[in-house]
Amino acid sequence: xxxxxxxMSTSAVGIAGAPNLRFWNTTNGKKAIMAVTGVxxxxxxVGHLLGNLQIFLGRDAFNRYAENLHNLPALVWGTRVVLxxxxxxxxxxxxxxxxxxxxxxxxxxxxxxPQTSTYASRTMYMSGPIVAAFIVYHLxxxxxxxxxxxxxxxxxxxxVVAGFKVLPIALAYVVAMGLLSMHLRHGLWSFxxxxxxxxxxxxxxxxxAAAVIAVLIFLGFASIPVAVLLGAVKQDIF
Amino acid sequence: xxxTFHIWRQPNTGAPGKMERYESANMNPDMSMLEALDVLNEExxxxxxxxxxxxxxxxxxICGSCGFMINGVAHGPQSKTTVCQLTLRHFKDxxxxxxxxxxxxxxxxxxxxxxxRSAFDRIIAAGGYVSVPAGSPQDANAxxxxxxxADRAMDAAACIGCGACVxxxxxxxxxxxxxAKISHLGLLPQGQPERNERALRMVxxxxxxxxGQCGNIGECEAVCPKGITLENIARMNxxxxxxSVCERPKSGAAEDAA
Ligand code: HEM
Ligand code: FES
Numbered sequence: 001x002x003x004x005x006x007x008m009s010t011s012a013v014g015i016a017g018a019p020n021l022r023f024w025n026t027t028n029g030k031k032a033i034m035a036v037t038g039v040x041x042x043x044x045x046v047g048h049l050l051g052n053l054q055i056f057l058g059r060d061a062f063n064r065y066a067e068n069l070h071n072l073p074a075l076v077w078g079t080r081v082v083l084x085x086x087x088x089x090x091x092x093x094x095x096x097x098x099x100x101x102x103x104x105x106x107x108x109x110x111x112x113x114p115q116t117s118t119y120a121s122r123t124m125y126m127s128g129p130i131v132a133a134f135i136v137y138h139l140x141x142x143x144x145x146x147x148x149x150x151x152x153x154x155x156x157x158x159x160v161v162a163g164f165k166v167l168p169i170a171l172a173y174v175v176a177m178g179l180l181s182m183h184l185r186h187g188l189w190s191f192x193x194x195x196x197x198x199x200x201x202x203x204x205x206x207x208x209a210a211a212v213i214a215v216l217i218f219l220g221f222a223s224i225p226v227a228v229l230l231g232a233v234k235q236d237i238f
Numbered sequence: 239x240x241x242t243f244h245i246w247r248q249p250n251t252g253a254p255g256k257m258e259r260y261e262s263a264n265m266n267p268d269m270s271m272l273e274a275l276d277v278l279n280e281e282x283x284x285x286x287x288x289x290x291x292x293x294x295x296x297x298x299x300i301c302g303s304c305g306f307m308i309n310g311v312a313h314g315p316q317s318k319t320t321v322c323q324l325t326l327r328h329f330k331d332x333x334x335x336x337x338x339x340x341x342x343x344x345x346x347x348x349x350x351x352x353x354x355r356s357a358f359d360r361i362i363a364a365g366g367y368v369s370v371p372a373g374s375p376q377d378a379n380a381x382x383x384x385x386x387x388a389d390r391a392m393d394a395a396a397c398i399g400c401g402a403c404v405x406x407x408x409x410x411x412x413x414x415x416x417x418a419k420i421s422h423l424g425l426l427p428q429g430q431p432e433r434n435e436r437a438l439r440m441v442x443x444x445x446x447x448x449x450g451q452c453g454n455i456g457e458c459e460a461v462c463p464k465g466i467t468l469e470n471i472a473r474m475n476x477x478x479x480x481x482s483v484c485e486r487p488k489s490g491a492a493e494d495a496a
Contacts, residue, residue, distance in 0.1 A: 019446035023482040027411075027451035028441055028475055097451050104343050104410035104450030110246075110257060111336045113310030115406070115460035122408055122455060190454040196476025198469045 027100060030093040035194040037086040037093075038187050044083055045180075049220045055233055059157040066156040091132060098125055120182040121190075127183040134176035141169075161235050164228035173225045181218035185211050239265040239326060242334045243278065245290055251346045251354075257336070267327040271314065272297060272304060274326055291350040299323040299463065302398030305405070306351040307338040312402035312461040320400065320463045340405035344412070344447045355401050357447040358415060362399075365439035366419045368428045381427050394422035396464040403458035403466070409450030414458040416444045417470035424477055434481035441478045 023029040051069070055062045069076060114122065141147030141163055142156070149169065150162040164170040188210035192198065227233040240263045248255025262278050269277070272294050279289035295303040304322045308314035314324045329335065337351060345353040383391075395418075403414035420437055423429035429436070452471055459468050 019442050021442045021445055023479075026441060026445045026478075028445075028478050029482070031451055032475070032479060101409045101450050104448060105341055105408075106343050107341050109307065109310060109338055109341055110244075111307070111310035111338070115311065115457055117408075117455045117457050117460070121453060124453060186454070193454045193468065193472050194452075194475060196472050196474075196479055198472030200467075200469065203469075 027097065030097055031194045033089050034093045034097075035191040037090040039191050040082065040086040041090065042184060042188060044079065045184075045217060049217060052224060053220060055157065055160060055224055056227070059155075062157045062160075063155060087132075087135075090128075094125070094128055101125065118186060121186040124183060124186060127179040131176060131180050131183060134172075134180075137172075138176075158235060160224065161228055161233060164225040167229065170225035170229050174222045177218050177221045180221075181214040184217060185214035188213060239263075239267055239331050241265045241274070241326070241329065241332070244334065244336045245350070246338045246347075247290070247350055248339075248347050250349060255347065255350075257338075265326055267325065269326050270297070271308070271321040271324045271326070291348075291352050293352045294322055297322040300398060302400040305340065305400045305402055307336070307340070307405060309336050312340070312406040313400075313463055317460070318463055318465050320398075323463075340401050342404050342410035342449065344410070344449050345401060345404060353401070355399070357449070358399050358401065358412070360447065361412065361416055361440055361443045362419060364443035365432070365436035366423070368423055368432060370428065383427060387425050391422050391425040394418045394425065394466065394470050397422070397462075397466050398464060400463060402461045402463060404449065406457040406461040407450065407452075408455060408457065409453055411452045411458070412444050412447070412449040413452035413471045413474065414462065414466055414468070416440050417472075417474035418466045420477055421470040421473045424473065433477065434484060437474065437477035437481040438485060441474065 024033070051065060054065050120127070137147065141149070142159055145151030145153065145159070147163060147169075149159075149166060151159050164173070189203070189206040192203070192206055224233070240261070243260045243262070244257045245260065246255050247258045260278060260282065262274075262281055264277050264281070265274055272292065275290055275292055282289050292306060293303045295301045297304070299320045299322060302320075304320055305313055306321060308321070308324075313319060313321050314328070316324050316328050339345075339347050339351045340353045340355075342353075344357040345355055348354050397415060397418035399415060401415070404410050404412050407413075420440055423436065424433045454468070454471075456468060459466065
């Protein structure tokens with residue numbers, strides 16, 4: 001006779017067999033999806049940052065970089081498809097897990113005192129959606145040219161300078177990058193934990209590395225609006 | 239010693255509850271938190287008020303029966319200590335204490351500070367066992383177990399199932415409990431034959447019970463009276479991932495038996 005839970009169990013709790021949930025229908029499966037898609041997005045961020053920092057090389061170098069990119073449609077469209085899929089799955093999981101999170105504790109504590117957790121880890125469901133809103137504006141701003149500042153498709157350098165000369169816009173970018181940095185601070189090491197990798201010697205180092213990378217990404221991206229505001233990157237010869 | 243208590247009073251599962259304020263001057267720094275509630279209950283009964291219901295059994299930190307929130311922390315301010323082992327010397331004279339039950343959809347409040355944790359029993363029943371032939375005993379030392387693995391299994395087996403992990407988790411996740419149970423058996427040779435099946439069944443049951451997702455936040459680890467670590471959750475994730483990939487459609491005898 002096959003040993004199954006039904007004929008083996010001596011327990012008095014009587015379960016009718018565990019629900020036969022597929023991997024994607026478990027919270028663990030959805031977290032694995034978030035981890036993989038999140039790291040794909042983070043990989044793109046690094047490439048995007050390296051590209052953007054060329055703005056400090058001047059108008060010609062930056063606009064030439066943009067033009068070169070557009071002459072590689074396979075790269076541009078390949079990246080866009082992968083990013084759209086990754087963002088879509090990441091947000092889809094967020095929506096489902098946010099629902100689970102709120103139904104798992106319907107009555108809130110009158111007093112709740114966090115012990116060791118980071119603020120970044122407790123606010124992933126806020127930093128994420130705010131970053132999503134930012135991405136929508138960012139695409140309108142520099143890809144579609146509908147962000148409300150001067151836009152010429154042939155002059156990305158000028159678009160960036162015109163965009164960040166507006167103080168509230170530049171500040172909004174810096175704040176959004178701060179939230180993204182927090183998201184990465186927790187997300188980058190979580191990737192390993194969610195996929196089942198944790199080791200007493202390496203996990204603390206991964207947490208440290210995630211924090212360093214998060215700060216570097218913040219400084220890198222935020223440097224551009226700040227440089228425009230300070231006049232270090234400006235509308236020179238055109 | 240004088241203490242002011244704000245305690246969640248709820249007559250039964252369906253009924254609404256609220257915080258009630260009680261004061262007692264008969265507290266003693268050497269008392270445990272449960273003894274403090276015993277004294278308070280004596281006073282309440284003297285006044286014709288219903289005593290506060292809380293769960294307990296061993297009162298020596300090993301059975302996992304006791305537990306409630308004290309000022310927003312599961313099992314109170316002393317780390318690696320259940321409320322039955324927590325003494326009043328960790329509080330100041332005149333301090334105000336807020337006592338609330340574990341709050342989770344999967345742990346309905348039965349009365350006051352007592353919740354129904356049978357969801358944990360069902361997770362165990364789903365796969366927290368090894369099927370062994372119960373015949374004559376094997377030779378001692380027939381199964382070799384490296385010391386490090388034995389130690390890790392022992393650390394995971396220290397889980398007493400009190401539910402503090404669920405209570406402390408912002409998502410009311412039962413991952414630390416389930417991870418500990420899966421690791422404790424999965425690290426030992428006796429646990430290998432059912433390792434994949436166990437991970438599948440226990441994780442599915444945990445999900446079916448309605449607990450929240452793990453956000454790798456770590457509040458569970460911080461309040462666990464037995465020091466169970468997040469490493470056990472990663473192990474559960476790894477076992478579940480592998481078991482999901484390797485799962486085969488049920489066939490033949492297995493299908494007939496099911
Ligand atoms: C560039 C953009 C983004 C990057 C690089 C990123 C990266 C990550 C990573 C690596 C994780 C860790 C996954 C894990 O816990 O294993 C994560 C988690 C998360 N992300 Fe994102 N993410 C981004 C955008 C977003 C957006 C737009 C949303 C929501 C609309 C979002 C919502 C979340 C949430 C809620 C979590 C936590 C899940 C949990 O722990 O339960 N993220 N993200
Ligand atoms: S009463 Fe047994 S652990 Fe507290």
